Ligand SMILES: Nc1ncnc2c1ncn2[C@@H]1O[C@H](COP(=O)(O)OP(=O)(O)O)[C@@H](O)[C@H]1O
């Protein structure tokens with residue numbers, strides 16, 4: 001049975017309609033493993049470049065997506081590389097909307113906060129980088145069957 | 158409504174099971190547009206590298222996937238960039254299995270054949286490149302709602 | 315992809331770099347046909363070509379054939395390894411004149 | 425990612441290049457802590473770092489703190505623009521000693 005079944009489900013015409021509205025630039029599904037982050041960065045980088053982002057804007061987007069995936073790998077899946085991450089990049093006029101989905105238990109979002117940067121210690125920078133690099137981030141209700149959906153928005157500049 | 162719904166459909170546990178078997182390296186959905194081919198090449202290249210392919214093996218895989226996408230863009234969708242292409246990269250022991258799906262009308266596969274290379278003229282090289290770069294290629298029945306599924310297999314070397 | 319044209323004597327050297335793909339090959343095609351149209355010898359420097367697909371190869375073939383019709387020279391120079399592999403796949407490595415350096419090509423193209 | 429260590433006088437210069445990410449940062453961490461453990465001054469040449477994430481920054485911070493405890497010098501050298509941006513985001517651009525060149529760093533680290 002083809003593993004494309006999940007990607008191909010639903011009405012293909014309605015998906016084509018999405019893309020016609022200029023919506024989706026990229027949808028990506030990868031194993032939650034550190035050696036896949038290069039791939040994620042390469043794909044997201046090209047999608048952001050193709051939508052007219054400057055080099056600095058591309059770098060910010062790539063860092064935020066990488067950090068969000070790392071947090072899923074480390075904290076949501078506790079390092080289990082058999083789990084998967086979905087990444088969706090859409091364009092909404094002058095903004096890129098990046099959605100990162102995992103299939104872990106719903107996280108207590110109150111627990112996810114950047115640490116005090118005054119205190120110098122290794123770790124605890126990921127969520128801070130995400131907030132600095134993005135114009136807006138929020139956890140929104142995930143699609144059926146998924147665990148968490150982090151939506152990040154960046155103005156194309 | 159999140160565009161991730163299509164990607165997230167189905168039982169997430171069964172998908173996670175797929176990945177546990179070492180199966181899926183990457184699933185990608187992009188608009189059928191020439192300016193997305195860089196992105197496709199970057200992502201497929203990283204997936205092939207991560208699975209242990211040599212540089213030459215990576216280049217062959219990337220060329221074959223690019224040519225397959227080009228043919229969909231040109232011949233299946235007749236240049237309509239609002240349509241989409243799905244690309245799925247799975248590992249099956251020592252082989253990479255690359256599946257390329259479109260939502261066009263089913264093609265008459267008898268019509269898809271490389272031209273005589275003795276005759277020198279622009280064009281008509283794509284299917285030849287695919288055959289040379291891959292160990293095996295075939296059109297297999299596509300998932301529900303899709304048009305065509307080209308499956309290409311390459312031994313990791 | 316970048317495409318830079320310079321003139322050495324009566325030869326136009328077209329230096330291509332980066333990825334020549336379905337998106338960028340129309341620019342390559344136009345540049346090559348423009349140069350060939352000047353009835354000048356044309357050398358395509360392919361040392362910095364990281365990738366070329368069938369559409370890029372088609373642009374080279376079209377320029378090659380147009381040059382032949384107008385009896386001007388057309389050659390490739392220092393073809394990068396990835397590009398050479400693709401020319402070999404297309405069985406064009408023996409069809410095109412291929413030079414090791416621009417200097418060799420300019421001489422060969424006199 | 426590559427990580428090359430050479431010794432200039434009593435300073436170890438660790439030259440990093442490529443992407444320092446969750447996959448490669450453990451190697452960076454080990455290399456830096458090894459050098460710091462020798463009670464040598466350590467300079468990290470970051471001119472060829474194309475990317476660094478929070479895990480890479482954490483490795484730098486850990487080495488920096490270990491060096492401070494053992495009262496050896498620790499500095500960064502010719503930090504690439506993408507890496508500098510990330511250090512700035514982490515507010516570490518004023519915490520680390522940052523030198524323009526290895527020569528400057530060796531002097532500063534005497
Ligand atoms: N996707 C996630 N799922 C569960 N917990 C998370 C997630 N992302 C972040 N967290 C929590 O927020 C904390 C801060 O994360 P972060 O700033 O990225 O630093 P670090 O990952 O180095 O701890 C983490 O230690 C973790 O407890």
Ligand SMILES: Nc1ncnc2c1ncn2[C@@H]1O[C@H](COP(=O)(O)OP(=O)(O)O)[C@@H](O)[C@H]1O
Pocket residue numbers: 228229231232233264268269270271272280281282283284285368
């Ligand atoms: N995905 C496809 N859908 C429909 N027809 C196709 C497809 N791929 C190839 N073909 C047919 O096969 C022919 C040969 O394709 P190819 O060797 O790639 O050369 P070119 O695209 O330059 O014509 C095409 O001209 C087209 O008629």
